[in-house]
Amino acid sequence: xxxxxxxxxQELMRMGFRMxxxxxxxxxxxxxxxxxxxxxxxxxxxxxxxxxxDVRMPVLDGVEATKRITEAGTARVLVMTTFDMxxxxxxxxxxxASGFLxxxxxxxxxxxxxxxxxxGDAVVSPSVTKRLLGRFLGEGGGTLRDASVLDALTERExxxxxxxxxxxxxxxxxxxxxxxxxxxxxxxxxxxAKLELRDRVQAVVLxxxxxxxxxxDV
Numbered sequence: 668x669x670x671x672x673x674x675x676x677q678e679l680m681r682m683g684f685r686m687x688x689x690x691x692x693x694x695x696x697x698x699x700x701x702x703x704x705x706x707x708x709x710x711x712x713x714x715x716x717x718x719x720x721d722v723r724m725p726v727l728d729g730v731e732a733t734k735r736i737t738e739a740g741t742a743r744v745l746v747m748t749t750f751d752m753x754x755x756x757x758x759x760x761x762x763x764a765s766g767f768l769x770x771x772x773x774x775x776x777x778x779x780x781x782x783x784x785x786x787g788d789a790v791v792s793p794s795v796t797k798r799l800l801g802r803f804l805g806e807g808g809g810t811l812r813d814a815s816v817l818d819a820l821t822e823r824e825x826x827x828x829x830x831x832x833x834x835x836x837x838x839x840x841x842x843x844x845x846x847x848x849x850x851x852x853x854x855x856x857x858x859x860a861k862l863e864l865r866d867r868v869q870a871v872v873l874x875x876x877x878x879x880x881x882x883x884d885v
Contacts, residue, residue: 669785670697672713672742674706674729675721680770684719687774694781703732710741716785718744722759730758737763745784760868766790789866812876819861825879827854831867832874 671688673681673696681699688694698713700706703720704727710718718736722729733744746759746767759767765784768777780790817825823844830840837851844851855867864870874880 669694669717669781670713670715671695671781672698672700672706672710672715672718674700674703674718674724674732675747676701676724677721680721684777687777688781691778694778703727703729706732707735710736711739715742717781718742719781720744720746720759720764722746722748730762733759733764734762743784743787745780745790761872763865764868765866766868787866789868812873814877814879816862816873817877817879820858824854824858824861827851828858828870828874829880831855831858832871832880834871 671694673684673688675681675684678701681701685696685699688696697715698709700709702724706718706720706729707727718733720729720733724732729746733746736742736744744759744764746764747770748767749770766780766789768780768790772780783790817828820828826844827840830843835843837848837855840846841848841851846854855870858864858870859866862870862873864873
């Protein structure tokens with residue numbers, strides 16, 4: 668059973684999500700919070716598998732709440748935003764979120780996303796990754812991380828990381844590099860392990876912050 672903590676300052680929004688999620692045989696809403704600070708405390712107490720987190724809330728916003736929850740290793744976080752180009756989305760990803768969804772996401776997609784996050788995957792689709800990179804990543808000018816961290820990668824792994832950061836799926840990468848999908852999956856796993864990254868989302872952020880890719884490359 669996947670245990671979920673709902674965090675949103677709008678009670679009606681929480682009610683809608685709760686109805687959708689509790690209708691699933693493998694998902695249970697174990698708690699609700701109306702602001703980020705309550706979310707941090709409840710996550711510590713309840714230890715849910717996934718926190719479905721709003722970003723714009725009183726007392727403590729979802730970005731800081733996400734950072735505290737993920738740093739503590741309390742739960743994985745799936746961020747909800749009203750707009751797909753919400754500037755808070757990138758901050759949440761950099762704070763450790765496993766991805767983000769729009770609040771008008773179809774119920775079936777929400778359920779699939781929660782299951783993916785609970786299993787350890789990220790849920791930012793390639794198309795959304797491309798828009799994020801093109802709109803936000805690198806706008807601050809200059810890199811934020813020492814690129815020497817990438818020295819641990821082989822030439823092929825670095826090549827795969829570039830394609831991940833450009834928003835390509837494993838299937839697309841396999842086609843591009845004339846590899847099998849299984850081989851690409853192995854490369855992705857090694858990249859995440861060597862760079863101590865949680866998922867593809869963090870890989871995309873790291874690729875930008877080290878200057879491996881730029882918004883114009885997407």
